[in-house]
Amino acid sequence: MANYGIDAIGNVAPQILKGEAVEERGEFARLQSFVGAMAISDLVKTTLGPKGMDKILTPAGAGPKQSQITITNDGATILRSIYIDNPAAKILIDISKTQDEEVGDGTTTVAVLAGELLREGEKLFNQKMHPQIIIQGWRIARDAARKALNAIAFDHSENEEAFKQDLLNIARTTLSSKLLTHEKDFFANLAVDAVLRLKGSGNLEYIKIIKKAGGSLKDSFLDEGFILEKSITVGCPRRLENARILVANTPMDYDKIKIYGTQVKADSMNAVAEIEAAEKDKMKNKVDKILKYQPTLFVNRQLIYNYPEQLLADKGVMVIEHADFDGIERLAAATGAEIVSTFDNPERAEKVLGTCKLIEEIMIGEDKVIKFSGCSKREACTIVLRGASSHILDEAERSLHDALCVLVSTVKSKRVTYGGGYSEMTMAKACDDAAKSIKGKQALAIEAFGKALRQLPMIIADNGGFDAAEIVQSLKVEIEKGTPAAGIDMNNGTVGNMKELGIYECLRVKEQALNAASEAAEMILRVDDIIRCAPRRRDRA
């Protein structure tokens, strides 16, 4: 009997797969995919929109980890952390992750849209429509939607003032669905300022976010220049103007011969003392080499022992030790320095050294930090976040990061569209229009695509506690009439003008969400067989 297994319906079949491997076919496989994907989309859909809710993530299992809870509204963060044992659900999580990496926002939207597409797909499938036909229809619908989306986008990048206004609106819209919603004007300004400083380079590395508990979110601020959370060594100058910065990653603890098992044998105390002196000399030589570069600030990633510290301090060099990887990399980027670990080429000093106008100690909350202002690469800036608790701070950081990402991709792609459901409804209309000219039953699938798109404003309104069906229907009418910039006004639960309300979104985020969601849904729909490999056994030692 070992070679026969009983499948789910009770038929005896010869066993082909290895023991414990599981295969699910046809109806069952599809059911699994649909259920899994929809469960994921249902899980995150309440976080959608300005009135979306947050989730608490608690690590499973006991232990110290239990105390590290996360409170978030960010779809990608939620999806990244949940336990999943469903292949289709995994696909949705993956596209959400990709969305996060590509554009940084719309991570919830993409998962929800894919889920809604599959919900419509299931209905069609139950009407005995072949998956391939549904997919054909979806493709036509997607192209139509994308065309419509591009048609309503606009580009103000020629006019700097107008573009900045657009960016502010986008930042506000993104933040309105996050924790920072109540201080969104403040943070929108903060984020736009930070991104405009980057001057299109789009390197978020230059923006450092520092979190300090205490105070409230409104006490957060953007600081020009770079802030390092380290302290200056005792005995050095505490303030430097026009600093020449040498950023290094080199051992300054002790310089011993690193050969395994080295040891010295001596026959007198004096000999030992001489060796000690020689060791000290070795370090002194290194310091002398460093001094040849004529830095006024020496920053090292590693520890610096008292002796070399003192030698440097004696020469009036400010010393910062143990500045971490992150610290030195950003500092090097911000001040235009090169990270060095050997000091044999003082003639390259001008190339290697970074510069900045002023270095001083400032206090944030209870702690002293070092501030570098007037860095040679002017893009650098630091955002200091204050807030009631670490949960708030973490979430604030995530929200701000999302906003920064969206702004950066807007600065790159330059095209902007209206939010509040305007773009989704317009795309849905395009689908409906496209369906009219199609003869075959693909038309049904195209209409279904439109329906799924309309679900997004529906969910957003629903999350706000409004009568979603009513609002979305009146919005549909407005869109059919061709009213420009019509969308949901989430403050009053009515149809409003998105241009006046300043609800803007980045086109690229929308486009990426549309593409990713439809592709994922397509992929899941094609599946008719799920094979689970036998889990690998862990041999007991």
Place this chain on the structure above:
Amino acid sequence: SDKKRDIRTTNISAARAVADVIRTSLGPRGMDKMIQDSKGEVLITNDGATILKQMSVMHPTAKMLVEISKAQDIEAGDGTTSVVVIAGALLEACETLLEKGIHPTTISEGFELALSKSLEILKSISRPVELSDRESLMQCVATALSSKVVSSNSAHFSKIAVDAVLRIIDPKTATNVDLNDVRIVKKLGGTIDDTELVEGLVFASNKAFSGGPQKVQNAKIALIQFSISAPKTDIQNNIVVKDYTQMDRILKEERKYIAEIVKKITASGANVLLIQKSILREGINELAQHFLSKKGVMIVKDIEREDIEFISKTVNAIPIAHIDQLTPEKLGTAELAQEVFLSDESKVLKITGVPKTANTVTILCRGSNQLVIDEADRSLHDALCVVRSLVKNRGLVPGGGAPEIEICQRLAEWADTLTGVNQMIVRAYAEALEVIPYTLSENAGLNPVNIVTELRNRHAKGGKEVGINVKRGNISESMFNDNVIQPALVTQSALSLSTECVRMIMKIDDIVLSMR
């Protein structure tokens, strides 16, 4: 849906449970809690932040309340209990509002409105204070300490805290205080009253003082980071001895080596030697101790590396990492370095008469047992924080629940000018603030209903400073006259932190198990 409502309800009740635990600690007649930690150590405290830190709460929202208490401690140093009690009351208000079918985000927005108005009102009732006004500063600290175990010593402590802070800042320009510049040194023994402020350094460890004269006047202090003992290399070293004559030679060499160092030290003119602790080798060996004490040099060893900065700042000495760098200009100065006997015969080493430029100060904290001394340390920290919050925000408000009642009434009036559901939310917010006077009087054994209604009545008649005088057990016409005053920053940050936290809890609709 049902599930969401359930989660919200459990979240709220978990958070409120935390608030209920510590509400009996609020106010001067509040009770202490005894906490036994997992190791069996006992801790007795009245400090909200400390209680919560020790309580191992599990529920996520309960943890958030613990967090805001911590944040309040950082921001204002006082009001750590109040902030949690207010948050608990606000959550209770939320529950009622939710039952009425109001959407959580609407509540959250309404609370934001109410908060900004409350802060406005708070500002309007606060009185400006000058840092030169020591009396008011001390009263503020005394109010903050009145609820602590050390309340009977509050006069003494407030003087110390105010003097300490005023010493380390420039009252004209300062906007913040770095409390790292105040060092609290704990020495078991004596009573809390023996706690004193020392403008200089105190070394309390018995082992720290290790030789030389017990008193040095016009001290020249060398702060050294190298060791005075037999040489040791970074690479492993062995000394090979072939016969006994070599043994003698080696001993002689060691003597010579150390005598060399000692000579250099005395040549620099140093007569007090502070030696950083070394993990690799002995900081100073007996031979060197012997030599140095013969030369009349006071020796203090085992100084932690993190204390170096403080010491260097205080006596204006530059740490010296190598004997060759020891030069007279790197030495610090002090008028007197002396080993002093305290009231209970125990000894500490004090270095006093430090340069006036040193913006640091040491507080020598005494107490008859470890529990008392730890609590005294926490109270001192709170006291310092209170003074600091006055430096940050120079406003005073009356204590005894007066500001809360005033905000409550004015907010309720303002609510009537609003339209729609916000009116209801702001009103609920206002009523929630009454929890402070209510709990204060409850803890003092007064009749809370009578007191709170009376307060409402008096405030409605225009008595802005009417509050509860808990010590006398009645209502006082002006808390300012009764000298029950507190920094405006304490109330301000308690309100904004608790509101921020409650708004966050309102927005949560699900708890998801995660992998990390």
